[in-house]
Amino acid sequence: MIEPRWGIGRWIELGGIAPQPRWSARMVVAAGFLVLMIGVLTLKLAQLQVYDSSNLAALARANTVHRAVIEADRGIIYDRHGVALVQNTPVWNLQVEPADLPVDARLRTTELATLAGLVGQPEDRLEASLAVADPFTPTRTGSDLTESQVLAVNERLPDLPGASIAHHAVRTYIDPLTFGHVVGYVGPLDEADLERLSPLGYQPDEVVGKVGVEAGLESVLRGADGWADVVVDARGQIVRTIAMQPPVAGHDVYLTIDASLQKATLGALAAGLSRDGKTAGASVVIDPQSGEVLALVSLPGYNTNLFTHGISQAAYNGLLANPDRPLLNRAIAGQYAPGSTFKMVTAIAGLQEGKITPQTMLGCPAYLNYGGWVYHNWATYNLGYMNVAKALAVSCDTFFYQVAAMVGDVTLARYARAFGFGSAKDLEMPGVQAGLVPDRIWKQLTCGVPDLNSDSCRWTVGDTITFGIGQSALLTTPLNQAVYVAALANGGLVLEPTLVHLVRDASGRETATQQRRVLGTVPASADNLQAVREGMREEINRPYNMNYWFRAAGVPADGGGKTGTAQWGGSGLNTPTHAWFVFFAPFAQPDIAMSVFVEGGELSEVEAAPIGVDIMQFNLNNHAAIRAVTPVPPA
């Protein structure tokens, strides 16, 4: 019917006899072309899906699977009864991953303008901060968002590729002016921190304890961050989580501090300071049986929240420039001469070395002459002969000049060190200072003159006798003073002071409880110790003097105390002084030992002692509550 014409082959007539397909040469060529094309595609596919597969699969994973860090909660710091001293406040920030922003320049500008408007930040600042950021990691931008801003951003997020909301916790300190010097604060890692802590897995955007217990117990408080591998779509939205490691919250720390006693101590100190027009001071209250620090106060305080919620440069400069140095924790790092509060050490040394006995009577003249120099008593008249207890009670300088001269500087230094002078206590916070116990070797090493036999390097008898009344180059801290008076209170045990009562993990299980650690025993017989304690009791019971404060406060003068007005920086009648009061109570079974320090105080009996009495009064009135057992937190 149809004759084969050109090209496509001969056609079978309808009704013909050969049903076999007739492949023309051109059709065979076309089939060959088809086979060739499929072969080429196959080769390329094999290259992609076999040879390059692992590389490309890794790229696909990098596209779609992102690791998100889940911040671990930092442990909470409580007082010994579970009163929270800090809380973790949630904070939201806008974060932007530059690589996920729209590629189109106009869309990108529009989105950045939208974001800038939502978080209330100038657009050029947002752009500048993103320009320097790593394009493939989400970068926090702008300040903390308010709740309404978070809602507004959240609502728009589907239209804002590359933007997300980061949530993290910020430390908010409770009553920072009261607890700030104890709790401290956290801050971003600086270069030194990073070098020190990066082996522990710290990330550059983490915070670390800088000061106080936050720093001292960093390893306990810090949890372990978790992570989640999340699948994100092309617009950066999380689709699902494929694997995760939950974060482990940091452990909660129960301090030995009693919040109420801390407040009372702060109140007493602040009131005492303002009474006398002073601005700086410190007080440490410890349990003389366990070494637990019940209160640790340094004035002035400062708002530690400024450091976690963003402090302006001006405010920081103001803190640095403040002449009262609020950033200095005087309780642990303020080093001052102890003055007359040191006389118990001189007394013990004299008694224990056999130079005097509790009954030995020595004179208390208005002055003594040593090596051509005249050394005065505080009184301008002769107080007559007295034993060591009476000498402590009236704080006779000339009595202790004689004892110190008999004992000698090296032995006196040994006794001072035995009471914990000159050693930095292992309190759970950084910056604890040691103070200084001088002797003739120290003087030669530090006089700064090449000729060690020159006058300025030679230890004189004058050095020895002023050492005996807590002057010379002797330095101590309020913390060391508290440890020292606790040793007198508890019968001679020098205890390691501690701030940690117990530690609980997130489930409430106790992971650590504080055990009493004894640093050493004072080399003093019970009789000698008792003689000194009697002197301390006598001092606070002097009528028309110290006894007045106890009667005014309505508490029995049952305990032992010693005041001290320490000279510093100069000599003569108008040298500046600090006022000290060290105290323990009750006398028989002491459960409280304290040091009170008034910077620039001139009359310790009037300025420092009433503060200690106020603290004692609070302790007495709230005795049961302060010593109540730490409650178990509700599960």
Add this chain to the structure above:
Amino acid sequence: MRPTPWQRLDHLQPMLAGMLVVLGLMTVYSAHADWVRQLVWVVLGAAAYAAATAFDYRRFSSMAPWLYVAMLGLLLAVRLIGHTALGAQRWLSIGGFPLQPSELSKLMLVVVLAAFLSRLASPSWRGFVGALALVAPVAALILTQPDLGTTIVVVAVLVGMLFLAGARMVQLGALAACAVVVAPLLPHLLHGYQRRRLEIFLNPGSDPLGAGYNLLQARIAVGAGGLFGQGWLHGLQGALGFVPERATDFVFAVFAEQFGLLGSLLLLAMFGTLLIRLLRSAAVAPDRFGALIAGGVFVMILTQVVENVGMNIGLLPIAGISLPLISYGGSATVTTLAALGMVQSVMLRRPLLVQPRPLLSGNITLRAQA
């Protein structure tokens, strides 16, 4: 004994087409496209297939001039009242359904060219130039929509059908020479984004987040598939939207990510078998017109498969071409199925020898019947 229509049909071709359609629906579903809508298109396409099979293709021969006029009319209508999307004016709205006349015009062109070439007595220069003149306005209208992909298919159909119709090698050589002359001018003829695609193809890494993104993400998806694939619905790149145009132009990358090299080769094998069956239909066609229709459909589908897979794996520059029977899209699905139905119509009207079942005695009789 007269063979029944059932015996005349090519059974393998619709089976392969059906399998490809199922794979296409699975891939479209996994690419989060509107698979129900695609299913509707497939059903419509099946109806078109049946209708085209039933319709005697020989009647198209006389309708060819009118078809040609209708085709130009449709393309002009797009030009005048069409919708614009993605920077191109390609769609007509017919009763609320978007219609893409350029898809339909590919098939109409096959029929028109088959009719034109089948009437030529010899591969004359006049016939050759006539074929070029027929295609030129169509190609120009489609290229300026702009739709580079369909233009490539149209030109390939022209060249392929000329080749199959027995055009002289000199004529084809002249065409190739023209192409060589036009090639340097191409960058000036192309739209900005088309030129950019070409540059990216030549240097894919030049702008990984910009214009090279599509190509790179598609290749990543294909490579991530590996040997055995991530498994259906377990692809990441495709499902999460990293692969652009994941249900249409880059559907192959989405498929390859989920089904791996094995699946991809199976898909190519199915396309290869289908195309061979189309060539075989050309070889058994009862007349030159039918043979050229089958040949034209072969060239049309081959071009689309090669260009689409090639651009997905970075072997060819990106041009918007869908993968027949796999990609999401109504006009393309219906057109492709209708084209296959037209080839089936050719098969239905071919001569056939019927071989009766051998009897137990082994007495075999052969009878040829119309």
